[in-house]
Structures are given as structure tokens and as C-alpha cells.
Amino acid sequence: MNKLDEPTVAEQNVNFRQIGKPRTRTDAPGKVFGKTPYAGDYVMPDMLHARVLRAKVPSARMTRLDVSKARALPGVASVLTFRDLKIGTVATDIPGQTGFKRRATDQQILVDELVRYQGEPIAIVAAETVEIAQHALSLIEVDLEPVPGVYNVFDAQKPDSPKVFGTDNLVASYKVRKGDVEVGFAAADVIVENTFTTQYIEHAFLEPEVGLGWEDEQGVINIRSSTQAVETFRYIADAMGLPHSKVRIRGALVGGGFGGKCDVTVELYIALLTKATGRPVRLGFTREDSFYGHGKRHPFIITHKTGFTRDGKITASKIDITSESGPYAFMSPYVLMYATEAGPGPYLVDHVHIDSRSIATNNMYTSAFRGFGATQACIAYEQQMDEAAKVLGIDRIELRRRNLLKTGDAIATGFKVQSAVWTEECMDRAMAALGEKPKDKGPIKYGHGLAAYQQGYGRMIWLHDTAEGWVGVEMDGTVLVRSGMTDIGAGQTSSLAQIAGELLGIDMMDITVYNSDSSTTPLAGTSSASRGLYMSGNAVRLAAEAVRDRLAARAAQHFGSTADDVDFANAQVFLKSDPRKTMPFKELVATCASEGIHRAELAIFRAPFGDWIDPETGQGQVHPDYTYGAHAVQVAVDTETGEVTILKSIGAHDIGQAVNMAAVEGQIEGGVAQGHGYALSEELIYKDGCLVTPSLSEYLCPTSMDSPRIESIVLESRSGLGPFGAKGIGEPGHTPAAPAVANAVADAIGTRVFDFPLTPEKIARAVRTARKAG
Amino acid sequence: MIAKAKTANDVAPLGGGTNLVVEMRASGVGPATLVSVGQLAGLRGITIADGTVTIGAATTVSDILRDPRMKQVAAVLVESADVFAGQMIRNTATVAGNICCGSPAADLVPPLLALGASVTLRSGSGERTVPLDGYFTGYKTSVRKPDELLTAISWPVPTAKSASRFYKLGRRRGDAITMVGVSVFVSLKDGVCDTVRIALGAVGPCVMRSKKAEAVMQGKAPSADLIAKAAQAATAESTPIDDIRASGEYRKEQVQVLVQRLLTQSLESLS
């Protein structure tokens, strides 16, 4: 059965003027012509420069800390240690709008007694120049007495292991019990069991963390920083004992985030030093600081035991998941939740049994990273599907086809998906685009691989996610949008302009967007969780619709018709029933202004709210909705050297509705390139807690020379919860890329490397081992 | 200034700076004085005369790629330049810098060794020419004295009945530090191997020639069996370390694979 002939855009009577087109983004000209200031470009008169002193060892007791020499150095304005802090800790939770906070997840701001990871900050310095600040760090005397640490999740779970977190190193754990796996396994003809592991990886954004802070005339600490989350102002205020209204984060356009700028990074150090000195303070992380200074992607160990009937129906899925949290919680519990929810993948499985846990160690702490645990889950379930296909002797695509979830089916947590589930269409499209596999040439073998996925978008519903947005029309007919949304390079602000523009009939390029200011733009939540467009886009849509409704009512009066007959396009207002009846938008606005008709609206959008899933069974709703799709890859593998060349890489996703097609493709392409690196070359290696790959010459992101042309196939079911039926794509584009590469490599070499990344050495060894085994 | 230098810590020549500046930033220390020679027009350029190719010390990797004559007189060097770093680095990295940094993973050195290149060293007291084979004395050490400037690299134009190959095995395509670099040169005379040079990178303290592997081939009629034996000899002669890029064991295996592959390809191209 091939679904290629069926329509891949939902048949609906919609006719957009700007939405869905591949438009130049509103942020593009400023970036291309070098006019856009990034957070690091801002300077102020009398500004100080800050540096951070970090622990060189991962597990130690601080027995002495003497900063007197550093303080005495001419040009040093302030040196702060834990002794100078009013409150020693800062929250590591999602800086959301709900105000709830998990217990026991705070992190010490500066080392008080124990160092728990390499790079943990001990002191912060502000000085007249960066060089003086750097010199001051070298004058700080610290004695660190090593204490036994724990550097892998196995040791960490032993009763006699050193305890890094709580009394048992357990940061979080969950269970899913759907149906009865024993019944499922009893019905199985074949049981396939495998363990897959993934590595620590780095966000490696182009722009390391940076910010500039100052105290204003109202006593508000302002911080201009490179962040995905202006909402961190609350945690910063809490950590300093200040009212929330006295800390203001102003974002700037961000040079990449990928989840790594969701947590508090430079902001708190800047705020503390600004308060201590009364002067503006700038702190820019070096690349090394960035390696040591923010949380990484969680390594996972995932074991799948899956029962199948002989004809390939999944009868039971038992999954065991362990993630490494490092010494602090940060997003680990939530990331684990995503991995657990996504456990069996986009397949209908009646009997599911999942146990998952996140374990503390003295390796680097882990937090948000594009895909948020659902990615690691996909790496496991999609490799498992290929391994199962091999055992069953069923075509890999066909095996998936026989098990795919459909709209209305219950996922692992029992929740029944209401939106379109077009995994199959995406799979077929991606495979068709891949074409024929080339013939092997000596040691060069070709492989095809595919991965399908399910990725939630939006926040977990018990976080009661909301976003606000403001739209207003100036007296001359120009349009302003205000949204707290940060723009991390994915085109967030541009899409808001496009949405308001579509609804008010004004070209997106003529709309001004103010964003990411925690005090003056309505808060919209973080740019994370593939929620940006879904949440802030809906808020702006609601606000624009309200304004449009009021303007339309007045226009109807003018034309002698009804409001629903009024339409807006090209800065004109006209009647749908008689398009010759038109008036300039500007004129209508002027009329409204003189009559006191409100030309602005502040709207709030609420995602579905709900309770936690059942802690004993894991049953309930986790996400508002899900994105589905598939990624296909063609590789050439040199079976002697183990080198992999990605020849084709094709992502097919049902994203509901594209707002800006060019931005959607950009998200898919970027996510895929990151997935290629994840599969093949990127790895942060910690040896007894110490990072041995702390630079971009050792931490290997793919370069342009490693990247093939990436193809995006965008399907539009218009069934999502975002504006105009959009679904999230920020993370989904990334999620299936890495497992697709892994499956293609396995297809090429006829055996599998089970632990990421698939380095030439591991591949060559796997080939040799398989040959020896015959 | 260079002529007065007593140690490399006093004064050092600066080529493109793609090695030295990176090292200085990482270690926080460096020579007291740097003398930029990378921009000297007199040191940059490629000349081919009297059967000899001479390239100036300040010639960049991109210069090698842009000169169409290089494909004829040093195809193997072009092969290496083509996989060297990335475009930006190629535009500024110099050939002398690649030799003088002394890295065992330097990518231009195996092809230059395969071509039988010599280097010209000049000091206040004169000039000498030394073969590149024997130039390196150990890990980042060489026969070059601190007061000597490397001014030129030269090699004989290869004969028609010769072929050479280079392969860089890296963890990725662009800007990769080589895990194993192999270059071979073979010329045939009356059906037997005449000149054989096999150079190995990143499998010892410095880039080296595998004289034992060369000896296996020399004067013999080439065969698959002979090639396999030469590859074995090269493997035995290599002494790679374990590092974050690869294990020594893998590197040894790959010497075998690559020497065998490159010799086979070279000889096939001659038949």
C-alpha cells in the first residue's frame, strides 16, 4: 500500500496571503547587513568586566579560600565568594510561569564547601578590564581536597557509592504500566532485546553566553543577555533576595540556543556583581567557559525488550531507561519524563512496561537540549525496530507500517492523540525521495536508514503553560507586536509579524516586533519545547483577531455591511462580497482613533491544563499534542576504515501548517545537521569527571564539508494546536536524524554499533568482529 | 632578529599563525618576539625549473590548490591540500608552518616525504639544504636551529613511470586532526619497483618514512602479496599512541589498510 497519491495538505477552504509562503524573515536584513546587535555587542560607559573562577577538579572539599590578594589588585572592583552571598542557592527548574518549584533541586551559586563537578564556579570577579579580571583569578588561593566521586550511573546506584544527590543519587524516576506485558510477551512469537547508549553532547552554539547588566534609577537590575528565557528574572531575584519586579532581563537576538540557554547562565553573576559594585558589568564566556559553564545533553542507556508476532505486530514493549543527571537536577526530571513518554515510539502497543530513572554523578550536569529526552528515546526505539525487522525477516518499512499509531490511538501513557498522525505518509515520502541504493564498490558499502518518531510540542500540561501577546495599530496604520518571546535564530519574531500581518492585511516586513523584555513585553514563556510558535503565535493571533474584529465592525458600519464580510489585505480594507468597496487601512484606523475605538489588545493563550500523570501507572496526558514524521538517510561506509559519508538526508514532517516555509526548512536542515553530528562525531568525553574534549578541535561538530544537501519535505495536515493548525518543528526536525544515520550505517555494514557516536574506529571494529563471527 | 635567536623561546618566525597562535592562546605562553614571515612576497611562490619544483616557505595551502601545474608535478601534495583543514585555514596556513610546527599529524609532510623533498634553511651564517627525510628528530624536534629560517622546499619533478597517493583518515571531513595519514610513491623500471617511498603520519612521534616497508618492495615485481607484506612491515614499524581521536590499535590496523590500498592504487594506475 502506498499513500503517495493521497493529498498531503489537508483539504480546507483556507487561502492565506502570507502564511505558508517561503518569506524572507523580518530579522534577515539586520543580520545580513551586520546591523543587528547581539547581547555581546552592547557596551556602557564605566562598564566593568567579569570573569569566573572554576574548580579544576570534579569532586572535592574546599578547605581554604583566600581572595585577599585578588581584591588588593589595582583595577579589581569586586571579588565575590559564597561568603558574600545573602542566599547561597539558585533554582534549576523550568523558568516557567506557573510558580511551582520542585523541592531539593536548587544549585549552589558559588562553591560553599563541596565541589560537585569540574568547572563549578568558586568566585566571580569584576575589574576594569578583562585582563585584570583574569589576572585576579590567578591570585585567588583555593585549597581543594579531593573527595571520592562517582563517575558513572552504575557505580552511582550502588548502596555504598558516594552520594552526590540526596541519599541515593536518584534525581527522578517514573513508571509506565499500560496493559500487561506478561500477557503481551506470552502472545509473542519472537522477543528481541537490545541495549542502546548515547553520549554527552554539547549545544555548541556559535555565540557563547554573554550579557551586560546595570542598575537603573528605579533600583532595577537590568540584564541584556543572550538567553532563551527572559523568565529567569524570577530565579535571579529569588537568589538575590530581591522582589521579582526589581530584576529585568532584556534579551537580544540570540546566536543559537538549542536548549543550552534555557537555564540561568551569565545573568546571575552579572546581577550579583552589578549590585556589589553599583556599576555596569559585562560577562562574556569564552568557548572554554561555555564548555564548562552550561548543562549538556543527557547520556542515556536504554534497553528494549519487544515481543512480536511472526507477522510483525508488536505484542509487548518493556523498556528500561537510565539517564545521567550530573550532580544537580536542572531539567533532568523533565527530560526523563519525555524519554519515558516517548519510550515505545510512534507505534500502537497495548502492553507497555517502562521503568526509568535519572542518576546523579560527578560528571557534568545535564539539562535541556533540542528534543529533550524524546531524541534519545527515538535513537533506541528506531534502532530496535530495525534490529527486530532483521530477526523477523520483514522489511524495515513494512514492519513499521504494521505498527504505526493512527489518530485516536492511545500512546504509551494511554492518551489518545487527536491530531493527524501522518507518520506513514512521511515515511513513504522520505523513502521515495531516497531513491535507489547505489551498488557497493569494493570496501565501500551503501546503506539506507529510516527513523520515524513522535515528539510532543508545548509544555507538559501540568505546568499550566500560558503565553501573552500584544498587538496594536498606530494612528498611521502601522502595526506593533509585543511578545516576551525570545528569538534564538529560528525566526520567532518574524513569524509573529507574519501572523499579525496575515490577520490585519499588512505585509510582515512592515510590522515592528518588540520582544524578549521581561518587564515591558508581555511574557510568553521560553523559546524551548517546540512551544514558541504554538504558544506565542496563538497569543499574537488572539490579540490580532481581537483588534481586527473591532476594526472590522467599524468598517462594516462604513460599508453598510456585516463584520464577517470585511477583509483585510495589502493595507486595504474591503468587502468580500464586493471587493470594489475598499478603503485604506490607514483611514479606517484614523476613524477608529478619533472615535476612541481600542486599537490594541493584550491576549493570553492557555495550553490545555491538566494534572500529573498517575505516578503508579504513568497513565494520563503529558503533552498537549505531538508532531509526527520520518527521516531517511543514504550513507556510504568504508568498511575498512570505518568512515561514513552521508550522501542523502531527507526529513519529511507533518508540521500542521507552515507559517514561514523557509523558516521551517531552516529548522529541519539545522536540526538534521545537528543529528548527523550526534550520530557520527560529537562527544563530550569525561574521564573521572574531567572533560578531555574542551575545545572545538576535539569536540567535533560536522563542518560544511561533512554536510550533504539536506532535503525537507513538509506536509501540512492543519490539525495542530498552533496558530492556523501548526504543530511544533523546532525539535522534531532533529529527533529522527541521528537514528536514521545509525540505521543506514547498520544497513551498509550488516551489523550494528550499539553505542553512540558511531566513530570510524567503532564501525571498523564492528565489521571485523562480524567477519570473524562469520 | 631570527638570526640572533638562541632558543625558540626568544624569537620565532610566524607564518599564517594557524598553529602558533592557537598554541599560544591555549598554553598562555609563547616566544618573546614573533617575526612575521608569512607575508613576505619573496618567500611565496612556486617555481618549476630544471626538473625541480621549488616552493617558497610562505606559500599557502590554497596556493598549492590554485596552481594548475601542481597537479602534474605534485599530484599527491594537491590531494593532501584538498583535504587540509577548511577553506579559511587553507588561505593562510603556510607550507613551512606545517613542516616547522613539527606535528606528527601535519598533512603536507607525508606527501612531501613521498616526493623526496628537501628543505632549505638559512641563518646569518649561511644556507644549507637538508632532506626532509631525517629533518625530524623526534616529537616536535628537528635539525633546524633556532636561528634558522626555513626558506624553501623543493623536490624533483616525478618521472612519467611513477605514481603517488595520499590519504588522510580523520574523524570528520573538515578541520580534522589526522588519525592516520599515509602517502606512498612508487616508480617502476623494467617491471620492478624502482623508487618506493612510504610515509606515515600520526603513528609515531613525528611523520616518518617506513624504510622497512620500502625495502620489501624495492627491486621486486609488484604483486598483491608483496604489497600486503609491505603494509605489514609499515604496520610493524609504526608506534602510534592512544588518544581521544583513536586508539593505537586502530591506527596500526589502518596503517595496514591504507598502505595496502594506496600501493595497490598507485601500481594499478601505472599498469
Ligand SMILES: Cc1cc2nc3c(=O)[nH]c(=O)nc-3n(C[C@H](O)[C@H](O)[C@H](O)COP(=O)(O)OP(=O)(O)OC[C@H]3O[C@@H](n4cnc5c(N)ncnc54)[C@H](O)[C@@H]3O)c2cc1C
Ligand atoms: C581549524 C584548524 C584546522 C587545521 N587543520 C589542519 C589540517 O587539516 N592538517 C594539518 O596538517 N594542519 C592543520 N592545522 C594546523 C595548521 O594550520 C598547519 O600546521 C599549518 O600548516 C601551519 O602553518 P602556519 O603558516 O599557520 O604556521 P604558524 O602557526 O605560523 O607556525 C607554526 C610553527 O612553524 C614555525 N614557522 C613558521 N614559518 C616558519 C619558517 N619559515 N621557518 C621556520 N619556522 C617557521 C613557527 O615559528 C611555529 O613554530 C589546522 C589548524 C587549525 C586552526
